[in-house]
Structure formats: C-alpha cells, structure tokens
Amino acid sequence: MIEFKTPQLSDREWAAPLMAAEGCMASHCNFANLYLWSRAFCQKITRCGDRLLLEFCKGFAYPAGTGPLAPALEALKARAAAQGLPLILVGVTPCQREKLEAEFPGRFVFEEDRDSWDYVYDINRLADLGGKKLHAKRNHIHRFDDRFPDWMFEPITRENVAECLALENEWAAARHGDEEGADTLHEETVAVIEALYQMEALQMEGGLIRAEGKPIAFSLGSFTTPECFDVHFEKAYGDIQGAYTVINREMARMIRANHPEVKWLNREDDLGLEGLRKAKLSYYPDILLEKFVAREVN
Numbered sequence: 001m002i003e004f005k006t007p008q009l010s011d012r013e014w015a016a017p018l019m020a021a022e023g024c025m026a027s028h029c030n031f032a033n034l035y036l037w038s039r040a041f042c043q044k045i046t047r048c049g050d051r052l053l054l055e056f057c058k059g060f061a062y063p064a065g066t067g068p069l070a071p072a073l074e075a076l077k078a079r080a081a082a083q084g085l086p087l088i089l090v091g092v093t094p095c096q097r098e099k100l101e102a103e104f105p106g107r108f109v110f111e112e113d114r115d116s117w118d119y120v121y122d123i124n125r126l127a128d129l130g131g132k133k134l135h136a137k138r139n140h141i142h143r144f145d146d147r148f149p150d151w152m153f154e155p156i157t158r159e160n161v162a163e164c165l166a167l168e169n170e171w172a173a174a175r176h177g178d179e180e181g182a183d184t185l186h187e188e189t190v191a192v193i194e195a196l197y198q199m200e201a202l203q204m205e206g207g208l209i210r211a212e213g214k215p216i217a218f219s220l221g222s223f224t225t226p227e228c229f230d231v232h233f234e235k236a237y238g239d240i241q242g243a244y245t246v247i248n249r250e251m252a253r254m255i256r257a258n259h260p261e262v263k264w265l266n267r268e269d270d271l272g273l274e275g276l277r278k279a280k281l282s283y284y285p286d287i288l289l290e291k292f293v294a295r296e297v298n
Contacts, residue, residue: 002075004044004055007035009201015045018052022064025228026289027118027268028054028091029064032202032222032232036195040187048072055079059088059293062096069103077296087296091116094290108294115272119280120228120287121265126252133284137245144242148211153250156206156218161196163215164208168192171235192233195220207254209236209247216240217247221255221265228264229255248283 007015016031027033034043034054042057051065051072060080063072077087092100092110100108129137144151156164172189195204199220206220217236224230231251236243255262264287270277 004046007038018065030224036191048075059090089294092292110292116291118289119267119285122286140242140245151211164218217243219251230266
C-alpha cells in the first residue's frame, strides 16, 4: 500500500507541478494552501504516477495531475478500505465531476457542497471597482481616504513581516470569543504566521496598508494557475471603515501590475459562515466555482 505523509516544504518541488498540471482554479489545488492548512485538516499526501493523492480528515481530493486516473483511484480506495471507510472525494469541481462520470459511469454519486464553493473575480473589476454594483465599495474607500489622507500601500517584505505578525495577533485577540468561525480561528493564525515566515519558500506575495505610520491591513496569496492568483489571507481592523475594501483593491492592483497575465482572483470559500458569505457576495463574483462530494456506490 502507498504510504501517505504530512506535507513538508520540500514536497513543493514535486507536488506543485502536479497540481499545476490539473489546470484547476480551485483553492485546494494550491500547494501553499495544502501546506499551510495540513495540520488543521489532517492533510497527508503521496504520489501515484503523475498524480497527487491528498487525504483530508473526511475523505480525499480528486487526484490532481495527468496520466491514468484509475490507478490513483484504486490507491485511494485501498487507503479508505484499510481504515474501514468508503471512498469519498471532496472538493470535486464540475470539470473533475465530468471526468469521473465519463471514465467511471455510475461509480459515484455526487452531492453539492455549497460551503466549499470558491468565489472567483475578474481581477480588473476588483482593481478598478467600476460600475453601479460596486458603488458602495467606492464610498467606503472615500471615507477611508478622508480619515487617512496619508495612507500608503507597500509589499510585504522581511522588513515589515514583524508588523504583520503583530496585526495578526491583535486581529485574532479581537475575535476571541466570536462564535462564528471560532473553530478555525486558532488554526488560521498558525497558518498566517507560517505563511509570513515562509513567503519566499512558498512563492507567496503580499501587501500591507499603512496609515499614520502603522499597518492596519495586509493580504497574502500565491498562484494556483498562471491566470489565477489565490488570495489566502486578508486581515484588517474591522472597526476602520474601508480598510478591507482598500486592501482588497490594492492587492488586486499589485498583482495586475506585477503579473499582467493574471485574469482571475480566487478569494476562496466562505466556510458556510453567514457574515463571510455576505461579504464575498457583495463583490459580485464572476464565477462561483462549484464543488461536490463524490461517494463511491457500493
């Protein structure tokens, strides 16, 4: 039986190309996410031919990569059987569902998993915030401009990482006791800290907003495909009107300026949290990337 292991930074060398070969914009098809959330979601990985096998707490990911799909599925089935469990694939995108149904007709039943859908936006819309639908966002920015006429945006570097860490700790402390999302709050802070320390190794990029000499918002992300940049983390002081709107816009502008080939920003899922869902929908996503749970029929 194939042996699975907890992802290490060194695994990026072989795992990232397999994920990239899948050509999928889904947030879980991104090595930085795989590595940073491996502890929180009990993720383990291995290789089967030219496909990446990824195990979660509650199932497996669709085997990303190229080459024959059947051997990879059989390896996952054996892994599940050894645990006394059925074969369950989570985070299956519409394209991956089509492949499963075409190659293995009737083998799986599919259930929509709304809480895991990714919110994907045209990068130009987030960078420019044009049109009537985003008028409220522009108003938030105007109020931010009025309050902080000296604000500036700067890339995250080794020189300002410590300031981002301090902001993250303050943000987490302010959220302590908040029932919505409490289960993932600590895990997210651990992931953010690791991301800031390992930005270079994970090939991540980020930026921060500084006002009155102090960072008040920051954002971090990395590439999932050459045309899709995934925004992993976005933090700001919630009591400052417009802070989230400004860091969202400025991050989009930085990525567009540095990488003209990028067409899409994936701002990931909402975890089923009502407040987060409302916030992501307020930007009117261009793509709601559906995901399904695929269960093997006995």
